[in-house]
Amino acid sequence: xxxxSSSPQSTLLTGPAAxxxxxxxxxxxxxxxxxxxxxxxxxxxxxVFLIVIILTLAGLMFSENGVRSEGNSTMAGLVIYxxxxxxxxSDTLWGIGYNVRREQKQGTLEQLYLSPASKFLTMLxxxxxxxxxxxxxxxxxxxxxxxxxxxxxxxxxxxxxxxLTLALxxxxxxxxxxxxxxxxxxxxxxxxxxxxxxxxMVLCAPFFPFSALPEWLQNVSRVIPLSYGVDAFRSTLMGFxxxxxxxxxxxxxxxxxxxxxLAMPVLGFWxxxxxxxxxxxxxxxxxx
Amino acid sequence: xxxxxxxxxTPGQQLSALLAETRLRMLNIxxxxxxxxxxxxxxxxxxxxxxxxxxxxxGADAGANxxxxxxxxxxxxxxxxxxxxxxxxxxxxxHIAYWLRFEQETGTLEAVYLTPTSSLTLASGVALYSVIxxxxxxxxxxxxxxxxxxxxxxxGDIVLALAFxxxxxxxxxxxxxxxxxxxxxxxxxxxxxNLMQWGVGFLMGIFFPITVMPPFVRFVALLFPxxxxxxxxxxxxxxxxxxxxxxxxxxxxxxxxxxxxxLFSFWAFNRVEGxxxxxxxxxxx
Amino acid sequence: xxxxxxxxxxxxxxxxKQRKGLFKSEEKKVEALKGVSLEIKPGEIFGLLGPNGAGxxxxxxxxxxxxxxxxxxxxVNGYELTKQDNAxxxxxxxxxxxxxxxxxxxxxxxxxxxxGALYHLRPAARQQRADEIIERLNLGEIADRAVxxxxxxxxxxxxxxxxxxxxxxxxxxxxxxxxxxxxxxxELRAVVRDLNRQGKTVIYTTHIMSEAETLCNRxxxxxxxxxxxxxxxxxxxxxxxREAVIRIEGVISTEASQAVGRLxxxxxxxxxxxNGHSQLTVxxxxxxxxxxxxxxxxxxxKAVMQKITPEEVTLEDVFIARTGRTLADDxxxx
Numbered sequence: 001x002x003x004x005s006s007s008p009q010s011t012l013l014t015g016p017a018a019x020x021x022x023x024x025x026x027x028x029x030x031x032x033x034x035x036x037x038x039x040x041x042x043x044x045x046x047x048v049f050l051i052v053i054i055l056t057l058a059g060l061m062f063s064e065n066g067v068r069s070e071g072n073s074t075m076a077g078l079v080i081y082x083x084x085x086x087x088x089x090s091d092t093l094w095g096i097g098y099n100v101r102r103e104q105k106q107g108t109l110e111q112l113y114l115s116p117a118s119k120f121l122t123m124l125x126x127x128x129x130x131x132x133x134x135x136x137x138x139x140x141x142x143x144x145x146x147x148x149x150x151x152x153x154x155x156x157x158x159x160x161x162x163x164l165t166l167a168l169x170x171x172x173x174x175x176x177x178x179x180x181x182x183x184x185x186x187x188x189x190x191x192x193x194x195x196x197x198x199x200x201m202v203l204c205a206p207f208f209p210f211s212a213l214p215e216w217l218q219n220v221s222r223v224i225p226l227s228y229g230v231d232a233f234r235s236t237l238m239g240f241x242x243x244x245x246x247x248x249x250x251x252x253x254x255x256x257x258x259x260x261x262l263a264m265p266v267l268g269f270w271x272x273x274x275x276x277x278x279x280x281x282x283x284x285x286x287x288x
Numbered sequence: 289x290x291x292x293x294x295x296x297x298t299p300g301q302q303l304s305a306l307l308a309e310t311r312l313r314m315l316n317i318x319x320x321x322x323x324x325x326x327x328x329x330x331x332x333x334x335x336x337x338x339x340x341x342x343x344x345x346x347g348a349d350a351g352a353n354x355x356x357x358x359x360x361x362x363x364x365x366x367x368x369x370x371x372x373x374x375x376x377x378x379x380x381x382x383h384i385a386y387w388l389r390f391e392q393e394t395g396t397l398e399a400v401y402l403t404p405t406s407s408l409t410l411a412s413g414v415a416l417y418s419v420i421x422x423x424x425x426x427x428x429x430x431x432x433x434x435x436x437x438x439x440x441x442x443x444g445d446i447v448l449a450l451a452f453x454x455x456x457x458x459x460x461x462x463x464x465x466x467x468x469x470x471x472x473x474x475x476x477x478x479x480x481x482n483l484m485q486w487g488v489g490f491l492m493g494i495f496f497p498i499t500v501m502p503p504f505v506r507f508v509a510l511l512f513p514x515x516x517x518x519x520x521x522x523x524x525x526x527x528x529x530x531x532x533x534x535x536x537x538x539x540x541x542x543x544x545x546x547x548x549x550x551l552f553s554f555w556a557f558n559r560v561e562g563x564x565x566x567x568x569x570x571x572x573x
Numbered sequence: 574x575x576x577x578x579x580x581x582x583x584x585x586x587x588x589x590k591q592r593k594g595l596f597k598s599e600e601k602k603v604e605a606l607k608g609v610s611l612e613i614k615p616g617e618i619f620g621l622l623g624p625n626g627a628g629x630x631x632x633x634x635x636x637x638x639x640x641x642x643x644x645x646x647x648x649v650n651g652y653e654l655t656k657q658d659n660a661x662x663x664x665x666x667x668x669x670x671x672x673x674x675x676x677x678x679x680x681x682x683x684x685x686x687x688x689g690a691l692y693h694l695r696p697a698a699r700q701q702r703a704d705e706i707i708e709r710l711n712l713g714e715i716a717d718r719a720v721x722x723x724x725x726x727x728x729x730x731x732x733x734x735x736x737x738x739x740x741x742x743x744x745x746x747x748x749x750x751x752x753x754x755x756x757x758x759x760e761l762r763a764v765v766r767d768l769n770r771q772g773k774t775v776i777y778t779t780h781i782m783s784e785a786e787t788l789c790n791r792x793x794x795x796x797x798x799x800x801x802x803x804x805x806x807x808x809x810x811x812x813x814x815r816e817a818v819i820r821i822e823g824v825i826s827t828e829a830s831q832a833v834g835r836l837x838x839x840x841x842x843x844x845x846x847x848n849g850h851s852q853l854t855v856x857x858x859x860x861x862x863x864x865x866x867x868x869x870x871x872x873x874x875k876a877v878m879q880k881i882t883p884e885e886v887t888l889e890d891v892f893i894a895r896t897g898r899t900l901a902d903d904x905x906x907x
Binding site: 061 | 323346478482483
Binding site for chain 1: 587588631634637638639640641659660662663665667669673674675676677678679683686687688690691692693694695696698702719735
């Protein structure tokens with residue numbers, strides 16, 4: 001016989017303790033799964049390094065002495081700080097957004113919905129993993145790039161970190177919104193994620209100054225809040241060299257980034273809950 | 289009761305099975321037109337990254353600096369060639385190496401192995417589909433990219449460039465099959481293929497000449513057919529310079545790869561396959 | 574109504590697209606549940622019996638909050654469906670989707686502990702509960718291996734184990750013995766009986782008639798989104814009244830079966846192919862009077878009768894009597 005609990009409530013957590021426990025358990029689960037793909041673990045570091053080296057060497061081909069060029073602090077700041085935000089957006093799209101699809105295919109999405117645990121907390125666990133994992137990759141990549149193209153400028157660090165935090169918050173909210181989209185479009189989410197990634201690469205100018213884009217494209221960039229995140233973040237840390245920030249005055253950019261960082265997570269999660277209801281109405285939670 | 293006598297498939301039957309596989313893949317991808325469009329856009333966007341950075345930081349000296357470092361001032365074509373050859377490499381890895389693992393994961397690999405058609409025939413069918421898809425995407429992306437960035441896409445010796453591509457494709461798919469065998473064994477397909485494609489992308493000098501690499505790395509790069517393909521196309525169209533100075537010498541090297549690499553890859557693949565059948569079976573994932 | 578589960582007029586309608594050509598598709602309305610009403614009493618094992626596509630899983634998914642019903646009302650463990658969904662989830666243990674729904678890279682034990690966390694069990698409690706379940710279900714040998722290494726049957730057992738992690742008063746098991754071998758299926762049913770003796774209410778869906786007959790206190794026969802009959806097994810069998818069942822095995826053509834169906838006194842004649850030959854099930858008013866006429870008719874159609882068995886009524890016979898089809902028929906809307 002299986003023993004049953006004589007007072008079931010005594011074995012249950014409630015309130016904030018329950019939320020915290022769910023967050024820890026979900027984060028631990030994701031971490032365990034990640035570590036059990038050892039090739040992926042190693043490959044993701046190696047892949048990032050290769051991409052960094054490829055893009056850096058490509059950029060150096062335009063320098064007067066090519067790979068023997070002396071360090072260029074502005075170029076380093078432009079590329080590396082933009083790269084950091086690009087990494088987070090990419091990992092958010094795939095790790096938070098498309099992860100819903102992975103759970104759906106595996107059949108575990110329905111299992112999560114059978115439990116009373118908060119869906120927001122399971123999403124938050126993905127954010128925790130992204131922060132740890134992508135954060136580590138960004139630091140290591142920044143060190144490598146810095147060694148290749150120039151010393152990283154570190155002016156206005158507190159303001160820079162604040163802008164980064166808000167930009168990341170907005171990015172994570174975008175991830176929630178993308179998770180909502182993935183619930184609706186399922187496998188087509190992969191194509192859309194690729195498209196979004198590449199649109200970001202062009203329109204949010206993470207690897208080059210906005211001035212390199214034609215004027216009409218710059219106007220499109222101005223419509224995307226994340227562009228201001230990229231511009232404000234790197235301009236701040238580069239110490240506002242001439243012409244930076246590029247898209248709008250700093251005060252305006254910071255206001256946009258604050259609004260984006262506060263509103264997007266709320267909007268993104270609201271969209272996700274809407275799609276959840278839609279999926280429960282049409283029975284697509286388990287479709288794979 | 290009359291015993292049925294088995295007759296091995298004729299070349300015609302093998303070809304028919306090969307073409308059936310190709311047709312199946314074509315039908316499948318036709319249901320995802322967005323993906324096909326992405327394959328044209330992605331190489332252009334990818335090549336645009338260093339281009340825009342370079343132009344912004346070097347300004348009016350961009351062309352001159354680029355010529356000093358690579359042998360040509362036409363950085364648009366140089367970068368587009370690199371990203372489009374990379375598209376071919378990427379397609380080869382994802383369509384061949386990942387195809388095997390995908391069939392294993394979904395359980396259809398065992399079903400395939402139950403038929404009298406050899407897995408290598410089917411792999412060839414997938415390769416044919418991949419070549420068609422990759423070539424069309426690469427050529428369109430190069431053409432469109434040149435138009436977007438306003439350079440002449442017909443500059444240089446196009447026939448010679450195509451000759452390098454066509455001869456280079458077979459050993460490229462041979463390498464993909466080799467990595468496919470590795471993927472069957474290691475099983476973490478996505479991560480491995482991503483790493484391999486970027487590794488080869490780096491070694492082939494996707495956006496830079498391999499002369500910028502340290503000597504040992506350069507030597508390793510020269511062991512990969514895509515390196516010779518990329519440089520061959522660039523030399524034919526942009527005049528950056530063949531590795532051995534003459535086009536026919538570089539082309540001969542590609543022919544040597546064409547003869548050796550597929551044979552080695554088939555041997556390696558058969559060994560891995562045999563190992564799997566003796567141990568956990570091809571369906572075990 | 575004092576039921577543990579009360580369902581009132583529950584409906585679920587889907588809109589699906591049917592391809593009509595390369596670019597054309599047509600919207601089609603599918604009524605997966607049509608006004609289902611039933612009540613499940615505390616402490617009973619309640620069976621939902623029906624063929625594939627009958628609506629059993631759709632009903633289960635509505636009751637476990639995975640699906641939003643189109644209309645109707647349900648109360649589960651005293652909580653109102655769609656209004657108190659989290660409370661329902663916390664008080665129900667479910668086994669759905671068989672072997673899917675497990676994290677492949679985690680071990681069995683890790684899966685159980687993780688899901689225990691999602692049910693807000695304290696860390697020590699969920700470890701203990703996982704250990705108890707592993708021991709009871711004889712999963713000890715495989716519990717610490719990654720789920721991706723398990724066989725189908727082992728994954729099913731683990732999925733069942735997962736349904737027990739929160740020690741819920743209501744257990745919902747959707748075809749839990751699918752893909753299990755006979756000893757494992759027998760063991761699982763024994764555990765279900767044990768749990769029921771401890772006071773748990775169980776909803777058990779199956780398309781295997783013998784399981785419903787031996788395990789369930791009451792059974793609802795479901796077909797095409799409707800409850801056709803509900804009652805204890807004995808009552809359902811008795812509902813065929815004076816009707817009797819004759820089973821004939823042999824080589825019987827479709828025309829012969831149809832001719833038998835038209836005979837006076839025959840309520841239904843349903844043919845099925847089993848193990849390479851036909852089986853004709855005839856439900857008739859008066860077995861003694863009907864049997865000679867049936868044999869005569871079959872002989873006239875040159876049927877080969879290898880075995881004639883007047884039989885005790887089974888639940889499948891009740892199903893056949895109500896629907897004209899067997900439980901083996903797949904009624905999923907294509």
